[in-house]
Structures are given as structure tokens and as C-alpha cells.
Amino acid sequence: MRELDLDRFWADDEAAHANNCFNQADQLPLGIRMSDECVFAELGEPGTPWMPIERERRIQLNRRYNDKAERLVGKRLLNEAFPPEDAKLPPVKRIGEVFGGSYIYHNDTEWLTQSVHSYKELEQLLDRVENMDLRAFMLPPNWEAEKTRVYETYGIKPCLMRHIRGPVTLACSIMGTEDFLFLVMDEPDLAKRFSEAIILVTLKMARVMDEEHGTTAEETQGFSFADDNCCLLTPAMYELFGYPVLRHVFAVYSPDEPDMRYQHSDSPMGHLLPILGRLHLNGVNFGPTVLVPEIRRHLPKARIDGCLSPMSFMRNDRDAILQEIRRDCRDALYYNGVNIATAGSINNGSSLDSLRFIMQIIQNEGRRA
Amino acid sequence: MGILSDISSNLQAGKAKAVQELVAKALEEGTPVKDILEKGLLHGMGIIGEKFKNNEVFVPEVLIAARAMNRGMELLKPHFAESGVQSRGKVCIGTVKGDLHDIGKNLVKMMLEGKGFEVLDLGTDVAPETFIEAAQEQDCRIICLSALLTTTMSAMQEVVKAAEAAGIRDRVKIMIGGAPVTEEFRVQIGADAYAADAASAADMALELVEGLL
Numbered sequence: 001m002r003e004l005d006l007d008r009f010w011a012d013d014e015a016a017h018a019n020n021c022f023n024q025a026d027q028l029p030l031g032i033r034m035s036d037e038c039v040f041a042e043l044g045e046p047g048t049p050w051m052p053i054e055r056e057r058r059i060q061l062n063r064r065y066n067d068k069a070e071r072l073v074g075k076r077l078l079n080e081a082f083p084p085e086d087a088k089l090p091p092v093k094r095i096g097e098v099f100g101g102s103y104i105y106h107n108d109t110e111w112l113t114q115s116v117h118s119y120k121e122l123e124q125l126l127d128r129v130e131n132m133d134l135r136a137f138m139l140p141p142n143w144e145a146e147k148t149r150v151y152e153t154y155g156i157k158p159c160l161m162r163h164i165r166g167p168v169t170l171a172c173s174i175m176g177t178e179d180f181l182f183l184v185m186d187e188p189d190l191a192k193r194f195s196e197a198i199i200l201v202t203l204k205m206a207r208v209m210d211e212e213h214g215t216t217a218e219e220t221q222g223f224s225f226a227d228d229n230c231c232l233l234t235p236a237m238y239e240l241f242g243y244p245v246l247r248h249v250f251a252v253y254s255p256d257e258p259d260m261r262y263q264h265s266d267s268p269m270g271h272l273l274p275i276l277g278r279l280h281l282n283g284v285n286f287g288p289t290v291l292v293p294e295i296r297r298h299l300p301k302a303r304i305d306g307c308l309s310p311m312s313f314m315r316n317d318r319d320a321i322l323q324e325i326r327r328d329c330r331d332a333l334y335y336n337g338v339n340i341a342t343a344g345s346i347n348n349g350s351s352l353d354s355l356r357f358i359m360q361i362i363q364n365e366g367r368r369a
Numbered sequence: 370m371g372i373l374s375d376i377s378s379n380l381q382a383g384k385a386k387a388v389q390e391l392v393a394k395a396l397e398e399g400t401p402v403k404d405i406l407e408k409g410l411l412h413g414m415g416i417i418g419e420k421f422k423n424n425e426v427f428v429p430e431v432l433i434a435a436r437a438m439n440r441g442m443e444l445l446k447p448h449f450a451e452s453g454v455q456s457r458g459k460v461c462i463g464t465v466k467g468d469l470h471d472i473g474k475n476l477v478k479m480m481l482e483g484k485g486f487e488v489l490d491l492g493t494d495v496a497p498e499t500f501i502e503a504a505q506e507q508d509c510r511i512i513c514l515s516a517l518l519t520t521t522m523s524a525m526q527e528v529v530k531a532a533e534a535a536g537i538r539d540r541v542k543i544m545i546g547g548a549p550v551t552e553e554f555r556v557q558i559g560a561d562a563y564a565a566d567a568a569s570a571a572d573m574a575l576e577l578v579e580g581l582l
Contacts, residue, residue: 049520106494107467109518177472181429182436185383232428232472271427311549314519347519347549 004360006074012363020282021303022337028329028366031305031341032355034077039065041349048108049348055082072352073359087154089147090140092209095164098137098201099174100125112165112173119187122175126197134204139212147212158212160220161205162253166227166265167198167245168238177232184237195241199248206253222260223253224283231267231287238272246279257282257301266310266344273298288324288343292331306343307331308358314347316354325358329366340366372400376409376441381417383433385440392441402445402452406485410441414483421480422568428476431567435479442482456487458578461503462513463491465524473547473567474515480571481513497524497531504532504541510578513570514560516547525550526558542577546570 009027016029037049039061047053047061059080066076096103100115116122140146150156165173171180171194184191206223210216230242246263254261262283263276269286276284277298284295284302288309295304307328312320325340332338340362342350372395379387388410395405417434420426448454460481464474471493478488489507491499500512512532516522525545532538544562545555555563562577564570 106469107521109467109520111469172472178432178475181432185429185433234427234429237429271424311551314549315551315553349519 001360001364004356004363006359009359009363010074017339020337021339022301024368026367026369028332028362029339030359030362031339032346032358034065034069034350034352034355035346036062036078037348038346038350039078042068042352050110051105051108055085058082069352073356083154083156087150087156089150089156089158090142092140092143092158093138095198095201095205096170096173098129098132098134098205099170099197100128101174112170114176115174117176117179119183119190122183122190122194125174126193129197129201134201135208138205138208157214158209160213160215161209162220162222162260163224163226164202166225166230166242166263167195168230168233168242169227170198171241172229172232177229181232181237184233184241188240191241195244198245202245202249203252206249217252221254221256222262223249224260224262224264225249226264228265228267230265230272231269233272235271235275238275243275243279250279270294285341286343290343292328292335292338296335296337302337304335304338305341306338308340308342310342310344310347310350313342313350313354316349316351318354318357321354321357322361325361326365329362332366333368372398373404373408373412376405377413377416380410380413380434380437380441383430383437385433385437388437389440389444392444396444396448402448403454405441406445406454410438410445411483411485414438414480418480418483418568418571422566428472431476431479435483438479438483457485457575458510459487459489459507460511460513460574461489461491461500461507461509462515463495463500464493464515464517465521465528466494466496467524468516468518468521469493470515470517470547473517474513476567477513477515477546477564477570480567481574484571484575486511486571486574497527500528501531501535501537504537505535509541511542511544511574513574514543514545516545516550519549522547522549522554525554525560529559544570544573544577 012027013030016025016027021029040047040049043064045061059082062078062080065078066080069075069077096112101112104111104113116125147158225246230238250261260283261279261281263281264285267287268289270290281299281302284299285305288307291307292304308324312324328338328340372391376388376391379391392405414434417426417431421431462474462478464470478490481488489503491503504512514525514528516525529543532541532543542561544564545560546564550563552563562573564573
């Protein structure tokens with residue numbers, strides 16, 4: 001392969017992302033921009049990838065990482081501009097908390113705890129949730145004062161809610177995975193009620209944050225879900241429980257073709273593709289067992305972020321990376337709309353050297369001109 | 370053969386109540402316990418396992434089949450001793466320290482039970498010493514380790530080391546699995562077997578105890 005020409009790569013990459021990656025640009029798009037968790041292995045620094053860290057250390061780590069990235073791949077990849085601590089708004093309650101769970105850290109990883117242990121408890125939970133004053137529940141007592149202070153001092157508005165843990169993953173956390181699967185099989189009416197409560201809550205929570213931010217669904221469109229566990233359902237079960245949530249939320253927040261309709265599920269999703277196809281998704285990131293030709297058959301207009309195995313990348317396995325990126329380049333040139341990236345989240349250990357290698361493969365084998 | 374194939378087919382369909390009734394009827398009719406177990410329950414679970422491996426059925430179908438098998442087993446187990454039915458050995462299984470995921474581990478447990486193993490489920494977030502103590506106290510032939518996170522898979526090596534330190538490595542096999550785990554990782558940490566999915570794990574466990582691996 002020819003040596004990598006970094007300046008040319010990034011110039012071509014910019015054009016490659018036009019029209020949601022559906023274009024005839026000279027070069028295929030690269031979707032990998034690494035992630036904050038990669039700083040530890042890359043810099044040989046102690047630390048755990050999934051715990052929040054103090055702002056100054058975050059900036060220092062990201063700056064050092066970016067210095068290295070600039071040398072190796074010609075671009076500063078990670079954010080270095082984090083707002084000061086007092087620019088942060090007090091935390092707003094999240095969807096798992098509405099359903100009775102708590103977000104806890106265990107072994108440096110965030111988990112949503114189980115809140116119901118029987119169908120009876122689920123019914124009681126749904127009774128509460130369906131009648132909940134979500135605005136009062138979500139926003140802390142000092143919200144108004146803090147919102148005003150942060151806006152007047154820093155010009156920062158509250159964040160919108162346009163991305164949530166998907167319905168199946170949420171339900172698995174709230175009930176426990178097996179009990180949830182039994183629920184959908186044994187008590188479909190109660191499962192349907194649970195699904196409808198998730199629709200109601202999602203739309204209401206998003207609306208509260210729209211109001212707090214000062215926008216509406218019509219003004220600021222697009223929505224995305226991260227639903228790793230949806231692969232655990234059969235198509236019929238997903239049709240009953242998961243699909244209605246996405247359909248209703250997209251109908252409000254992504255009614256028009258260009259509005260983002262995105263699903264991330266880094267898991268084996270092949271059996272659910274026909275259903276997801278009916279949602280007209282325009283962006284997906286699935287696990288490495290489902291590849292471009294299969295996805296494209298069901299989702300003709302979706303930008304496919306994939307399909308490099310995150311584990312090949314994390315192991316920095318050059319043979320596997322070469323084989324998989326070559327495959328994805330071939331598929332992308334044939335099918336279009338493929339953003340060369342990992343099929344799932346990028347892990348600490350994935351190196352900048354490997355990213356450079358991926359860029360080299362794309363520049364050599366992922367070109368139209 | 371009629372009632373045994375009925376047990377198998379109802380189990381495959383996840384019909385727990387029907388399986389329970391059929392097992393009770395088979396016992397009443399004097400069908401040998403070993404036949405009810407092997408030609409009815411384990412036969413049905415074996416078919417489900419194969420279908421799962423071939424992506425013909427999904428996790429929920431395995432769950433309800435396993436639930437049906439357990440209902441049948443509840444009736445059958447009290448007759449094992451008098452009938453001379455023996456399990457294929459004890460296995461202890463758990464998700465490693467720091468990791469709270471359980472569905473993968475539970476699927477492997479179901480598949481192992483479907484192959485006739487007696488499975489001791491240690492749960493999630495299991496410390497290395499807990500695996501070793503359980504294996505020693507319960508005379509387990511295999512320790513099965515599950516991890517879903519890249520940050521917790523390293524805990525598998527701690528279990529291998531703890532088994533070596535406890536001097537049980539020659540009589541206890543260690544099998545690993547989970548999304549981030551690979552055959553290469555197995556070699557690196559010195560475990561005995563790596564399984565890519567739950568059904569393969571059960572097949573591999575059989576090969577391990579039969580000395581084929």
C-alpha cells in the first residue's frame with residue numbers, strides 16, 4: 001500500500017461525509033474519531049475509562065492525547081474545551097429513575113438498578129408513572145435559579161433530550177432480563193402497557209427539556225436510541241414492545257425524511273432488520289455480526305456506521321483490521337452510504353497507530369477516483 | 370416412545386405445564402426415569418440448543434424451553450437416586466468480579482443443564498476465591514466464567530491464577546465466554562476452553578469432561 005498522505009486524507013474525508021455519506025466523493029468517509037476512554041491506554045496513564053474524572057485532568061489528558069493524535073493521524077480528535085464546574089446545571093432525573101431505578105457506579109461502570117421484582121410491582125410502578133408530574137420529578141428544587149445563573153453567566157442553555165437508552169435495554173434493567181422476557185411472552189397485555197408508558201414518558205421528558213431549552217419538537221428535530229438488548233427479543237416480541245416506542249417517538253421528533261432517526265445496538269441485530277426497516281432509519285450502528293449487504297437490504301437510506309469489530313480494533317490486530325476494512329471498503333463502494341467505523345463502541349486500548357492504519361487502507365482501497 | 374417424544378416436543382415449544390403433566394404421567398406409567406430424562410427432557414433441550422446455535426430460535430425460546438425442562442426436572446429429581454441416574458458432573462458458573470451482566474451466563478447454565486450437568490450458579494460479580502471455594506467444596510469438574518465488559522475480562526485470569534494457587538488446576542477445567550472474549554485471550558490467560566455461544570459452551574463442557582479437549 002502507498003504511504004498515507006494525511007493532508008489529502010482529511011480534505012477528502014470532509015467531502016466524503018456530504019449527504020449523510022450517500023455521495024460519489026473521491027474517498028470513503030471515516031467515522032472513527034476515538035473516544036475519551038482511549039486516553040488511558042494510549043498515554044500509558046492510570047485511570048478507569050468509564051468513571052467521570054475531574055475537569056482539569058480530563059483536559060490535560062485529552063490535550064496530551066491530541067498532541068499525539070496530531071502527529072500520528074493529523075487531527076486533534078478529542079474535545080479539549082470543557083465548561084467550568086460552575087457552568088454545570090444540577091442533574092435532571094433520567095428515564096431509568098422515572099421507572100424507579102437508580103444509576104449507580106459499580107466497579108467504575110454505571111449501572112441502572114432493577115426496581116421491580118414481580119408483575120404486581122410492575123403494575124404498581126406503571127400506575128405511578130402514568131400519573132406522575134414528570135416536570136416536578138425531573139427538575140431539582142434549585143433548577144430555576146441555577147438555570148438563570150448559568151445562562152446569564154455562560155450563555156449555556158439546558159441540554160435537550162434527543163438520545164435515550166432504548167426501550168428493551170431500559171426494561172431489562174428495570175425488571176431483570178429474564179423476568180422481562182418472560183413478561184413479554186406470558187403477559188403481553190402488561191408488556192404492551194409497559195411499552196406505552198415508555199412512549200408517554202419519553203415524549204413528556206423530551207418536551208420538558210424542550211421547554212427548558214426554549215425550543216419545540218418542530219424546531220429541533222431528530223432522535224436516537226441506544227438499545228443493545230433489543231437483540232434478545234424475537235421479531236414478534238420486538239414488534240409488540242420495542243417497535244411502537246421508536247415509531248411514536250420518531251413520529252413526533254423525526255417526521256421528515258432528513259430528520260435523524262438513529263439506532264445504536266452493538267449486538268447481533270440481523271433478525272430485527274425487517275422491522276427496523278419499517279422505521280425508515282437513516283443512521284445505524286450495529287454489532288459486527290451484521291454486515292453492510294444485509295443491513296442495506298432492509299434499510300436502503302440508512303447511513304451505516306460500521307462494520308469493523310471493536311475487538312479487532314481494541315486488540316490492534318492488524319491482520320483482522322486489514323481484512324475487515326478491506327471488506328467494508330468494497331461494500332461501501334458498492335452500496336454507498338457507509339461510514340467506515342467500528343460496529344459498536346470504541347474501547348480503551350484501540351490505538352492511534354491502528355487508526356492510522358485504517359486511514360491508510362481507506363486511502364488506498366476506499367477511493368472512487 | 371409416544372410420551373417421551375411428546376415431552377420433548379412440548380419442551381421445545383416451551384409448554385411448561387404440559388411437560389410437567391406428561392412427566393407425571395410417564396412416571397405413573399412406569400417409564401424408566403433415565404428414559405424420561407434423556408429421551409424426553411434432555412432430548413428436547415438438545416434440539417433447542419442446536420436451533421439456537423444455528424440462529425433458528427432466539428433467547429426467549431431457549432428461556433421458555435429451559436423453564437419447561439425445570440418443571441419436568443422438579444418431578445424427576447426425587448427419583449434419580451433410586452433409579453441410579455447420575456448427572457454428568459458438577460459445574461460452577463458465574464459472571465466475574467466487577468460485572469453484573471447475567472443473561473449470557475444464564476443461557477450457558479440452561480444449556481449445561483440441558484446436557485445433564487448439575488450447575489451451581491454463583492451469580493454475578495463473583496470474586497475469584499468464591500469460584501475456587503465452590504469448585505473445591507462441591508467437587509466441580511468445570512468452572513465457567515462469563516464477562517461482557519472489556520474492563521472485567523481480565524478478572525478471568527485472576528480465577529485461573531487462583532485455581533493454580535489452590536492446587537486444583539489438574540482436576541478442574543476452566544471455560545470462558547462473553548462478548549469481548551476470544552480464543553486468543555483464552556490462550557493468553559491459560560484457560561482450557563473458550564466458547565463463542567451458549568450452545569457451543571455446553572458441547573464443549575461435554576468434551577472437557579470426556580477428556581476430548
